[in-house]
Amino acid sequence: MASTTTTEQRICFCFGLFFLFLHLSISTTTDNPVPAAWPEQFHSVLFINRSGNLQKTDLWYDWPNGRNFNIIQHQLGVLKYDLEWNNGTSFYYTLDPFNHTCKILHFDVGILRPNWLDGANYLGQQYVDNFLCNVWEKVDFIWYFEDVITKRPVKWIFYSGMIAHVMTFEVGAVLDDAHWQAPVYCFSEAEPEPQMLARKSSFLSLDLEPAAVLGGFRGTLMSDMR
Ligand SMILES: *[C@@H]1O[C@H](CO)[C@@H](O)[C@H](O)[C@H]1NC(C)=O
Numbered sequence: 001m002a003s004t005t006t007t008e009q010r011i012c013f014c015f016g017l018f019f020l021f022l023h024l025s026i027s028t029t030t031d032n033p034v035p036a037a038w039p040e041q042f043h044s045v046l047f048i049n050r051s052g053n054l055q056k057t058d059l060w061y062d063w064p065n066g067r068n069f070n071i072i073q074h075q076l077g078v079l080k081y082d083l084e085w086n087n088g089t090s091f092y093y094t095l096d097p098f099n100h101t102c103k104i105l106h107f108d109v110g111i112l113r114p115n116w117l118d119g120a121n122y123l124g125q126q127y128v129d130n131f132l133c134n135v136w137e138k139v140d141f142i143w144y145f146e147d148v149i150t151k152r153p154v155k156w157i158f159y160s161g162m163i164a165h166v167m168t169f170e171v172g173a174v175l176d177d178a179h180w181q182a183p184v185y186c187f188s189e190a191e192p193e194p195q196m197l198a199r200k201s202s203f204l205s206l207d208l209e210p211a212a213v214l215g216g217f218r219g220t221l222m223s224d225m226r
C-alpha cells in the first residue's frame with residue numbers, strides 16, 4: 001500500500017516536472033514582447049542628434065488622413081517642413097523668415113503604417129535615457145526602444161547613427177487641416193525630382209517591407225537637405 005502511493009506520487013511528480021518544463025519551453029519561445037503599434041494619430045516632440053548636429057522635430061503622425069509631418073528646427077538654424085502624403089508625394093519647404101524653397105519628391109511607398117514595427121527582432125531590455133526599455137531591431141535599419149511599463153517609445157537609432165529621443169508623446173493629438181498645406185511656390189515648379197531612397201533600397205536589394213520602413217522615415221533621414 002505504502003509503496004503504491006509512493007509510485008503514484010513519483011508518477012505525479014514526473015508529470016508535474018514534465019508540464020513545468022513544457023510550460024517553460026513554451027514561455028521562452030513565445031513570450032518575447034512585441035512593440036506596441038503606433039497610435040493612429042499622435043504628436044511627438046523629438047530631439048534628434050545627427051552626428052552632433054542637433055534638431056528638434058515636431059512629428060505629427062496622422063494615419064487616418066494619410067499624412068505625416070516633420071517640422072524640423074535645426075539648432076540656431078533653419079526651420080524646415082517635411083510634409084508627406086500616403087500617395088508617395090512629399091513636400092520639403094521653408095517659410096518666412098527663411099528663403100522660400102520647396103522640393104517635391106515622389107516615393108514608391110507611403111507613410112509608415114501603425115504596425116510598421118511588426119516582425120522586429122527582440123533584443124532584450126536596456127536602460128536608455130533613464131527608462132527601462134524593451135529593445136527591438138528592424139531590418140538592420142532601426143533600433144527601437146520602448147518603455148517597459150508605459151509602452152511609449154523612448155528613443156530610436158537609425159543605422160546611420162542618428163538618434164531620436166522622444167520628449168513628448170501625445171496620443172490622439174491632431175494638427176489642424178489648415179497647416180497641412182504646402183506654400184504656393186511648391187506648385188510653380190515642373191516635375192517632381194526623382195526620389196533617392198527607393199534607389200537606395202533597391203541598391204541594397206531589400207524587399208518592399210524594408211523599403212517601406214526606409215521610405216517612412218524619409219523626412220528624418222533627409223532632414224539635412226537644403
Ligand atoms: C551627439 O552625438 C555625438 C556622437 O555622434 C556625441 O558625441 C554627442 O555627445 C551627442 N550630443 C548630444 C547633445 O547628445
Ligand SMILES: *[C@@H]1O[C@H](CO)[C@@H](O)[C@H](O)[C@H]1NC(C)=O
Nearest residue numbers: 085086087088089090106182
Ligand atoms: C498626393 O496628395 C497630395 C495632397 O492631396 C497632393 O498635393 C499630391 O499632388 C498627390 N500626389 C499625387 C501623385 O497624386
Ligand SMILES: *[C@@H]1O[C@H](CO)[C@@H](O)[C@H](O)[C@H]1NC(C)=O
Nearest residue numbers: 077078094098099100101226
Ligand atoms: C537666401 O537667398 C539669398 C538671396 O538669393 C542668399 O544670398 C542667401 O544665401 C539665402 N539664404 C539661405 C539660408 O539659403
